[in-house]
Amino acid sequence: MSITRTDAPGGRAALPALSRAVLTDCVRTATAAPSLHNSQPWRFRITGDGVDVYTDSGRRLDVLDPAGRELLISVGAALFTLRLAIRRKGFRPVFALFPDAEDAGLVARVAVGPPAAATPAVEALAAAVAHRHTNRWPFAQTAVPGVALSHLRDAARREGAVLAVAGPTARDAIVRLSQVANRRLQTRAGYRAERSRWTVPRRRDGVPRSAVGPWDALETVPVRDFGLLPPHAATGAFEPYPTLLVLATEGDGRTQWVTAGQALQRVLLTATWQNLATTPISQPIEVPAIRRLLSAAAEGRWAQMIIRIGYGRQVVATPRRRLSEVLVQP
Template sequence: MRKTLEECVRSATTAPSLHNSQPWRFRIHDDRVDVLADPARKLAVLDPDGREMMISVGAAVFTLRLSLMRAGFVPQPEIFDDGATVRVGRPGTPTPAVEALAAAIPHRHTNRQPFARAAVPAAVLADLIAAAHREGALLHVPPPVARNAVLGLSRVADRRLRARGGYRAELARWTTQRRIRRDGVPPSAYGPGDPADTLPLRDFGLLQPQLSRPGGRFEPDPTLLVLATRGDVPADRVRAGQALQRVLLAATWHGLAVTPISQPVEVPALRERLTDVRRNVWGQMVLRVGYGVPVMATPRRPLSEVLAVP
């Protein structure tokens, strides 16, 4: 059982995280795995309250659950403010849907390349909405006018974030490649520049102008998705992360490429524009989806660095 749980944890470490910071720790017991936040890896400038850190933890929790289901167990998760405990549960036969999502795990990568101008079919978008709903979250596809408003918010947010004190130092911490590292964003994942400023993607090459990055022709009318939850306490953010990962894996299975556009939810005043407090609906993440060329995986830390002693 220990070996099975270690393999499931290894799979969970492929989950997405802000700047590929991998802000999680795992603890394996006889019949359960604890997934906990690692505050030392929180991005203090972009994520001072740890909201995105907990979303990343939630994404790891979902990947762990899915891996356990594929291994023939029915996981029983219990969410806490700082993470979750996932019990192994009784034996179970993985369904075709579980097999399909699990098969997508090693192929899910953040893609910052230009996407094709082909529209994403309505049936595929409906499947992504259903994926979020299964994890207790909401997924909205903004129509053209609202989409352009979200893009505008993202541009404003990107400018405000760049003006924050410590932004460049924090970016340098997660992009500097002075040694072989197992975290952060390598140059292969930066994506091309966008001279036309079509999309407000985060510029990971900002501090490395010497890199040769040809400009890309990004799609003029991207398809955006807004992920939201009913509630915004830490446990809701863990749930948001589980929904996010289910959506990302479903998108990968459908052959879609995905880019998180997190800037508008990293500026509180702008995040309010994606939130309806009266309905208790809180914007958690913006995603760009479409059809793009495959990209390389970003590095992951070995189990020896993420497994804690019980």
């Protein structure tokens, strides 16, 4: 069953209003979205009146993500970024999730809706796209203001997800569970080999050494090191009490995974707009038993991602695939 949404009342797409060149530029913007191990598992096809968004299933991480949950979260993040790019061009996007039961790889069909001038909020979010980067370095020991956290919760709500700020007890539990998850992942068959495939130097995807911060000697922050730190790597003064957020959805199927991805990107861009650094943390969610502990499954609410936020140093962007590799020709 497909789900159709619009970014404005109404919901019916107008006649084509953006040229192929402009839609191509919107797709280019969408490729800046975050993804598991920077795998960039998306493809796009420009149609007469919009863009179809597909999975690139060959880029799924089979060991970490056997069900494709994180793949769809990644594609969802790209979908939100595409919607935002169209909105910045002065049109309201209309989208439907899984519109073709015969094509499982088609995640969303995005049409260009009626004209509407971009609001200051849209401009701010769109401007944040180029500055949003996963930050695995220590953050300042400065509390995140309550008003900023409120903006982040609202960002998740707008995309149909729930964002909870972990209190001291929950935060300590998440850190402990993340340590357990890291140890379990290290022993999972094929994990190290899969991780190595995504840390090869000089490729246009994956995680380069420049994207990995120092070693956290106290292990207070559950940041993945990707096996790129040398045995005697320098340690960093990570914040002893990290601010951690839990992103969750009502339900846990394909639609909810795409919803989680859209909410994740909106939250990350909202944080970037407020000069906050962010680190999506997926290890605890990649171990089913630990994920259940972080979820309220009896109530139908499932944890989809942990997000660390704070004030940190600027970091460099990770590489992106060429547009010709992700844009399917008609």
